[in-house]
Amino acid sequence: SAVISQKPSRDICQRGTSLTIQCQVDSQVTMMFWYRQQPGQSLTLIATANQGSEATYESGFVIDKFPISRPNLTFSTLTVSNMSPEDSSIYLCSVRGQFRSYEQYFGPGTRLTVT
Amino acid sequence: GENVEQHPSTLSVQEGDSAVIKCTYSDSASNYFPWYKQELGKRPQLIIDIRSNVGEKKDQRIAVTLNKTAKHFSLHITETQPEDSAVYFCAASLSGSARQLTFGSGTQLTVLP
Numbered sequence: 001s002a003v004i005s006q007k008p009s010r011d012i013c014q015r016g017t018s019l020t021i022q023c024q025v026d027s028q029v030t031m032m033f034w035y036r037q038q039p040g041q042s043l044t045l046i047a048t049a050n051q052g053s054e055a056t057y058e059s060g061f062v063i064d065k066f067p068i069s070r071p072n073l074t075f076s077t078l079t080v081s082n083m084s085p086e087d088s089s090i091y092l093c094s095v096r097g098q099f100r101s102y103e104q105y106f107g108p109g110t111r112l113t114v115t
Numbered sequence: 116g117e118n119v120e121q122h123p124s125t126l127s128v129q130e131g132d133s134a135v136i137k138c139t140y141s142d143s144a145s146n147y148f149p150w151y152k153q154e155l156g157k158r159p160q161l162i163i164d165i166r167s168n169v170g171e172k173k174d175q176r177i178a179v180t181l182n183k184t185a186k187h188f189s190l191h192i193t194e195t196q197p198e199d200s201a202v203y204f205c206a207a208s209l210s211g212s213a214r215q216l217t218f219g220s221g222t223q224l225t226v227l228p
Contacts, residue, residue, distance in 0.1 A: 042204060108157075
């Protein structure tokens with residue numbers, strides 16, 4: 001499976017600021033996704049990061065709040081904008097590869113706390 | 116859209132016993148069903164998956180069964196060990212390059228020594 005890294009691994013941010021999370025994969029992947037996991041909860045898809053075009057957002061998530069970039073087949077960023085304490089969560093990057101393309105793997109996550 | 120329900124939410128078993136976690140899905144077009152294990156503070160790990168063209172798949176102590184008619188699938192863990200303690204998530208998706216996984220709510224499995 002692909003090796004997926006995320007930066008930062010955790011951060012504590014003040015209300016009203018923004019944080020950009022980076023996701024790097026060691027091989028080219030077909031699909032990249034961003035998920036949110038609140039404490040004790042399941043995984044919620046925020047958006048699909050599309051290479052060279054605007055991300056596809058799920059219901060309840062908007063581009064102004066969660067802008068996403070994917071400049072190539074191995075890298076994506078998620079920005080959490082104008083943060084509030086309700087944004088405190090774990091944010092996970094996830095990928096599906098070009099081979100064994102059914103399988104989906106997760107990055108280690110970014111634990112965000114907003115004060 | 117797809118809806119996946121998972122039961123039970125918590126499960127405690129004695130070491131060496133078997134554990135079964137069940138999921139039901141709503142969209143009969145779904146054809147891929149993975150299971151993930153998430154240990155505390157770690158990322159979800161893909162442990163086994165099944166496609167709709169088979170009814171059962173095994174990998175050592177874990178197995179997954181699929182009943183397409185009833186739209187449910189189950190994870191079976193035999194000879195449980197303390198290191199099996201984790202949260203397990205089922206998921207379902209349609210085929211196609213843009214398919215998205217819909218996750219169940221998770222099951223906290225505790226294996227008691």
